[in-house]
Amino acid sequence: MTILRQPTRAGVRDAAAKVAAVVPATPLFVVDIQGVAVAFKAECLQPMGAFKLRGAWHRLTAIEPDLRSKGVVAFSSGNHAQGVAWAARRLQMPATIVMPADAPKAKREGTLALGAEVVSYDRKTESRETIAARLAEARGAVLVPSFDDPWVIEGQGSAGIEAAAQMAAAGLGSAARVVVPCGGGGLAAGLALALPEAAVTVVEPAGWDDMRRSLEAGWIEPVGDSPPPTACDALQTMRVSGLTFDVLARRGATGVAVSEAEIRAAQRWAAERLRLVVEPGGAVALAAVLSGKVAVEPGLLVLLSGGNVDLAAYGAVLAGTD
Template sequence: MTEQELAAAQKVPTHEGVLRAMTKIADILPKTPLLPLEVDGVTIWCKAEMLQPIGAFKIRGAWHRLSDLNAEERAQGVVGVSSGNHAQGVAWAAKRLGISATIVMPSNAPRMKLEATKALGAEVVLYDRATESREEVAAALIAQSGATLVHAFGDPWVIEGQGTAGIEIAQQLCDFGLSGPDMIVSCCGGGGLASGLALACPNAEIAIVEPEGWDDIIRSLAAGEILPVKDLTHPTYCDALQTPQTYPVNFEILRNCVSYGVSVTTDEVATAMRVVFESLHLVVEPGGAVALAAVLTGKIQPKGVTAVTLSGGNVDRELFVKLLAQAA
C-alpha cells in the first residue's frame, strides 16, 4: 500500500459522509433524472448519470474529494488514475477550484474521453494497461510533486461522493410517492459506486454487475478475499469498468452489503444500449449499460422498487453505432 493509500485509509467512509457530500453536490449540480422503464411488465427506475456535466457519475466523488482539500493540498495539485470518466470528473472539479490536475490514463482510452479531459485543462500521462501499473505511474508523479492522489474508487471521499446518487434516488422515489429503493443494481468496476450506494441506502439490496472477463469483485466476494482480474488483456468495450482489482476500503463495504453479483456479455451490453437509446432516448456507454443488461437478460430479477444505474454516456460515436447495429 502506498503512502497516499495509507493516508486515504485513515478516513472511513460513512452514511453521514454521504449526506455531507450530498449537501455539497446539491449546491453545484441539479439531480439527474430517475426514469421509469418497463421490463417484462415490471417498472424499474433508471438513474440517468450520463446527463452529468461530464457525462458520468464520477463528478460526484471528484467534487467531494477536491473540495475537501486544504489550502496547502490545493497548492500542490492532484493526481488521478482513470480510463476517462473519473479523469473528467477530477479535471472538472480541479478547474472549478483552481487546482492543477494530472491524470494517468490508459493509452487505449476512448478518444473522446482523452480529448475531453485535456479540454478541461488537466495534464494527461498515458500508460499501457497490459504492461504497466497505473498506481506505480501515479506514485512516481506524486513523489515528484507532493500532489494528492484522487483514486478512481479506492478513496473514502470518492466513495461517499458516489453514494450521493443513492440519496437522490431515494428522494426522487419519494417524490413519485414510492418508498425504497428495495434494490439497486449497480454497474461495477472497482466498486466505488456500489460501495457508495450501499452506504447511502443501507436498507436496499445491492446487486453488482461487471463485464465478462472483468468480474474480479464477484470472484473476490465468493472467495472472501481480494482477487485480481485473471487476464488484463481480455477484450471488452466496457473501458470504464476495466479495473485490475478492488481496494480493501471498497471490499470491506461490499462483502457485507452485496446480495448478488453477475457478469454480462458484449452482446447483452449492446442490447441494453439499444434499449436505452430507443426507449429512453439517451446515449449510454458500454460500461454504463451493464446493470441494465443484467436486468434485461433476467440474470438479476427486480425486487420491489428497483433502481438501476446508467452510470455514463461517454462513448465514441463509431463504437456506439457499431454496438447498436450489433444489437439489431
C-alpha cells in the same frame, strides 16, 4: 498507529449536500418492465457524462485550501479523469491524469478540454498506480484514486441519496434492490452506504467479474491473466480495493456478469426506450436486468453510470453492425 479514515453514511450525506450545491440532480426515469415500475438513475447526464464528478468533487473540496496550489494527480481510462478535471477546474487547481494510451479518444479529448494534463501509459506493461504515485510525490500533489478512497466512495454514494428522494417523490417507495455497474466498486460501495435497506447487486463484464468472485469467495480475487477483450473500458480494473470490498461484503452484496452482446442490447434499449446515450460500462446493470440475470421486482433501482461513447463504435452498436 495510524487509523485510516473509513467511508460512512454521514459522509455520503455530506457529499450529497456538496454536490447538490454545484450541479442539479440527474433525472430518474421510470419504465414499466414486466408490469413493474423500474427506476433508472441517469448518471450519464452529468455535466462531464458520468457519476465520477461526485467523488471527485467531494474529494477535492476536502483538500485544505493552502494545499490546493500543488494540484492533484489521478489515474483513469476516462470518466474519473474527466470528473477530477471538472472539479479541479472549478476549484482552480492543477490536475494531472495518468491515462492508458488506448483510452477512448472522446474521453481523452474531454479530459484535455477540461484543462487537465494527460500522461499516457501502456496498460499492458506499466502500472498506472506507480506512475501516478511518483508524479504526485514529485509535485507535492494530492493523489486521487478512482475508487480506493473514502471521500471518493462517499461522493459516489450521493447518487443514492438523490435517487431515494426521487423514488419517494414518484410514489415508488424506497429502493429494495440497487443494481450497479462495478469496476473498482466505488459507486457500488457508496450506494451500499447511502441505501442501507436495499439489497446490492454489482454487475461486471464477463471475464472481468472479480468483485462478484471476491464476494462469493469472501476474500479479494484479482481478474487474473489474459482477461477477454471488453468494450467496457471504464470497468477494466484488475483488482478491487479492500476498502470497497469490505463495504460490499459487510452488506452481503452479490454480483453477476454480463456478456458483450447483452451489453450492446442494453445500449440499444436505452437509446430506444429512454432516449439516452449510455456507454458500454454504464449499461451493464441494465444488461443484467434485461437478460433476466437480475429479477424485476418492485423497488428496483438501476444505475446508468456513464454516457461517454466513442461515436463510431456507438453507431455500430445502434446499427447492429458491431
